[in-house]
Amino acid sequence: MRVLITGTEGQVDTSVKALGEQLGIEVIRIGLPDIDLSRPDSLEAPVRAASPDVIISSAAYTAVDKAESEPDLARRINGDAPGELARIAASLNVPLLHLSTDYVFPGDKDGVYDEADTPEPASVYGATKLAGERQIAANTDNFVILRTAWVYSPYGNNFVKTMLRLGKTRDEINVVADQHGCPTYAPEIARALLTVAQKIAADPDPKLRGIFHLTGTGETTWADFAETIFLESVKRGGKAVKVNPIATSDYPTPAKRPANSRLSGAKLHSIYGLQLDPWPVSLSYCMDALAAT
Ligand SMILES: NC(=O)C1=CN([C@@H]2O[C@H](COP(=O)(O)OP(=O)(O)OC[C@H]3O[C@@H](n4cnc5c(N)ncnc54)[C@H](OP(=O)(O)O)[C@@H]3O)[C@@H](O)[C@H]2O)C=CC1
Numbered sequence: 255m256r257v258l259i260t261g262t263e264g265q266v267d268t269s270v271k272a273l274g275e276q277l278g279i280e281v282i283r284i285g286l287p288d289i290d291l292s293r294p295d296s297l298e299a300p301v302r303a304a305s306p307d308v309i310i311s312s313a314a315y316t317a318v319d320k321a322e323s324e325p326d327l328a329r330r331i332n333g334d335a336p337g338e339l340a341r342i343a344a345s346l347n348v349p350l351l352h353l354s355t356d357y358v359f360p361g362d363k364d365g366v367y368d369e370a371d372t373p374e375p376a377s378v379y380g381a382t383k384l385a386g387e388r389q390i391a392a393n394t395d396n397f398v399i400l401r402t403a404w405v406y407s408p409y410g411n412n413f414v415k416t417m418l419r420l421g422k423t424r425d426e427i428n429v430v431a432d433q434h435g436c437p438t439y440a441p442e443i444a445r446a447l448l449t450v451a452q453k454i455a456a457d458p459d460p461k462l463r464g465i466f467h468l469t470g471t472g473e474t475t476w477a478d479f480a481e482t483i484f485l486e487s488v489k490r491g492g493k494a495v496k497v498n499p500i501a502t503s504d505y506p507t508p509a510k511r512p513a514n515s516r517l518s519g520a521k522l523h524s525i526y527g528l529q530l531d532p533w534p535v536s537l538s539y540c541m542d543a544l545a546a547t
């Protein structure tokens with residue numbers, strides 16, 4: 255199986271490439287300058303040239319706050335480009351796997367969000383990612399959208415690396431304690447993506463297609479996540495840093511984040527038998543990998 259994935263230095267594309275090497279699956283990454291998602295017409299020729307069996311749409315405009323002041327650019331990258339990839343996938347008769355986000359939800363639900371809940375994004379980033387989901391569904395039936403959340407890894411930029419970087423120069427960090435969600439380890443997303451890719455490349459069953467939620471197991475808050483990061487860091491010889499829990503209102507940002515973005519993984523578990531590790535277990539793997547670098 256030959257897998258084409260968009261993005262070359264991002265968290266998920268790097269993880270998929272690494273896992274493909276372990277499993278003997280050919281993974282081709284394409285990104286800037288060969289393709290530019292802000293110019294969706296740049297996609298068709300390189301994608302066709304790669305002749306993939308499956309296309310994974312991972313690259314995105316992920317700067318949540320900056321998106322508030324660049325809505326048109328974010329919409330081209332997160333909305334139009336996935337739609338164009340879906341059109342190309344349909345014309346090649348191959349499945350499209352795409353990553354979306356917990357930020358499509360408003361965050362005011364009491365319980366965990368499942369796939370039947372109505373998205374209503376509170377941010378430009380969330381709205382443009384929802385536009386991507388809709389453009390995909392309009393252009394092909396042969397798709398799987400995995401909505402994930404709070405992605406971290408040894409690669410790229412993420413909350414774990416930000417905390418460890420800030421901790422080098424500070425003894426205390428204020429972190430919001432009233433946003434609830436679940437961290438997801440990019441190498442585990444890669445495993446889920448390649449499992450799903452192998453199944454849908456071989457099986458036309460419509461039940462395998464559509465939208466699924468995929469996050470680490472369990473739930474936490476950003477403050478509790480940060481505290482656990484520093485506890486794990488201390489175990490590996492890192493510096494102790496105190497995390498002060500604060501309210502979102504005391505940490506103003508351009509983009510509004512959901513107070514509750516917990517996603518239920520029950521559908522993916524029942525249809526694909528996939529379930530990710532409890533988030534503290536995955537975090538310890540990431541901390542091991544970071545300590546080894
Ligand atoms: N990070 C998170 O917490 C979450 C992410 N997701 C979704 O998961 C997917 C993967 O996320 P993640 O791996 O963290 O993303 P990253 O931000 O780590 O990587 C994004 C990738 O997209 C590329 N990219 C950005 N703009 C363009 C462009 N105009 N043309 C071509 N490539 C471009 C970047 O390239 P370059 O570095 O050169 O700019 C980078 O390789 C995304 O679709 C995201 O929306 C969902 C939930 C949570």
Ligand SMILES: Cc1cn([C@H]2C[C@H](O)[C@@H](COP(=O)(O)OP(=O)(O)O[C@H]3O[C@@H](C)C(=O)[C@@H](O)[C@H]3O)O2)c(=O)[nH]c1=O
Binds near residue numbers: 428433511
């Ligand atoms: C750096 C920092 C952040 N925070 C808060 C801000 C925010 O509410 C929360 C997390 O910060 P981040 O900047 O990592 O959050 P953010 O970039 O919004 O993370 C999101 O990225 C996109 C791509 C997604 O799809 C989401 O699932 C989610 O992972 O922590 C603090 O309270 N203190 C701090 O020192």
Ligand SMILES: [Mg+2]
Binds near residue numbers: 316317318
């Ligand atoms: Mg961010």
